[in-house]
Amino acid sequence: MDNHKPNKDLFVPVDTREDDSEKISRPSLSFWQDSFIRLRKNVGAMIGLVVLILLIVMAAIGPSLNEYDQFEQDLSRAKMPPKIEGMGWLGMDGTLSTVQTNDSLDQAETNALMRFNNDEDYIETTVLNDGSNGEPAEVEAVYDVYAAKDMEEQNFWFGTDGLGRDLFTRAWEGTRISLYIAFLAAAIDMVIGVAYGGISAYYGGRVDNYMQRIIEVLIGVPNLVIVILMILILEPGILSITIALTITGWISMARIVRGQILKLKNQEFVLASRTLGAPDGRILRKHLIPNVLSLIIINTMFTIPSAIFFEAFLSFIGLGLPTPLASLGTLVEDGFQSLQIYPHILFFPALIISLIMIAFNMLADGLRDAFDPKMRE
């Protein structure tokens, strides 16, 4: 048998070094890069982020997109329904409609016409059910408000409110103010909470003991009560609402930060830093706080929607921003006054506030999962 011998030159020794298996083959990711990659995979959080960015952009540019001013009143154009050119299929064609039911067809038609002041030139009636099959007759009347008021060249995209102010402008102005209050309140909460929790945990001992007793008393006070009382003495306004929201808002942040720092402060890297002579302030700022940062961000993301809710809530109980300022809360409250006949006044601000809340909550959930996969549901 002819034994085929392979050429020895085909074999080349691999150039190995002892520490090859220790080599890192992938790019090293920092904690934040890693978290961001996880966040990007989370569909819900990304949808939330996009919606949020859109809403913030609209809040920034929305009020200047049309020629109407947020305070410009004109009773002759009060309570106009929404109208967007070319969006009639969405029901935003500038008409009001009603369906009247009555035993007799004539009466139903009369009622339908009466609903719009018998302005017959601009009313189109359709008989939905002439009552011949034993059921009550139904007549639908569609009233072209813009034509009736001779304003056909005008477009109020979200309609107008009871004083004839353009709701599109006001809705985005309101979003702006609501977001401003929420961000400001969340930022103040964050600063106070982190400082309080950090100092309490880091210095420990008697300082911690006293600071925690104060928190224990404060946490027993319902924030609903505090917020209402503060607004009562401070006179409603953007700043006073923000202050009222922060009076108890920082407590949960302080507790979270304290719990984390208690865990971290005895670890070796803190000891190392201290051995090298770093002052307390530097250890807190450079070593402890950055390690709690992810929890701080998550908590802040949950504070913002709750601040938006409380602002709206205050408007409801008559402690909101003074007129004529618009916030999402005052707009929603306003919308309830004429909900039965003009639902559009409530619809748009309610939609915006709901979208903001959903988007923030989804993003916050996503951030929580991304920062700490262990906490994932």
Place this chain on the structure above:
Amino acid sequence: MARYITQRLVYMVITMFLIATFTFFLMKFLPGTPLSAADRLSEEQQAVVLAKYGLDDPVPVQYFNYMVNLVQGDLGISFQFDNREVTTIILDRIGPSLQIGLQAMIIGTLLGMLLGLVSAIYHNGFLDYGSTFTAVIGQSVPSFVFAGIFQYFVGVKLGWFPVALWGTWEHTVMPTLSLAIFPLAIAARFMRTEMLEVMGSDYITTARAKGVNKFGVVFKHGVRNALIPLITVLGPLAVGLMTGTLVIESIFAVPGIGDQFVKSINTNDFPIIMGTTLFFAFFFIIIVLVIDLLYGIIDPRIRLAEGE
């Protein structure tokens, strides 16, 4: 345990005292006077009215009287409704608020638990995504938006239930539903998380290995253990409902405490504002205490940990 309860009770009294003091002095420094026609009354007339409500005493005396009366359950006389005691006004109006609140709490948590359970059993399935999405919506969208949706579509368009006011059980349906969605969402999310955790634990595997059927595993071994932590969220939920009732009662014109509170704010009726605030605070503190104690009683592991 006894020491723990005593400690909690002491904190409770301190908190109540602080809130009462704080409320009193805030009301003293409030802008505006209870005399709506002050400029039309002569000095003597004003003095008579102020004396009637004890407002002519020096502030420390007023404070002392207020505290003494408070301990005896007397919250003073309303400015707006002549000679009606705040305590009676609150007691008169507590019924509707309590009814709506309890209904919403029971319906919300029960349905929420069911939703969370379904989610956990069909983990990562279509039903899971559906109910998780529902929970996110229910948790985020404020109750007054739901109230608006119900009022317009169910009340006005469909006409199934009365749009507002109070009387029959039908009047309670829409306020209850508007309030119930938040506890529903929270209970669903919590139940789902707990259930997934419990179903992954060793004793569930043991039960399965011993041949317990699926129903038995889920309900006898799973749900009962998942329920315990759910009690902790009941407190915050009850507090959330209290906030909600203020708004929902004004929207649906329910004659409850929340509705009265909102009206009193708009009429500067200080005794009612103070009384209701204290009542809310008291209610809040009691709920938190009861739930903490309940938690210790139900879960033997917590009692053990304290005994050590």
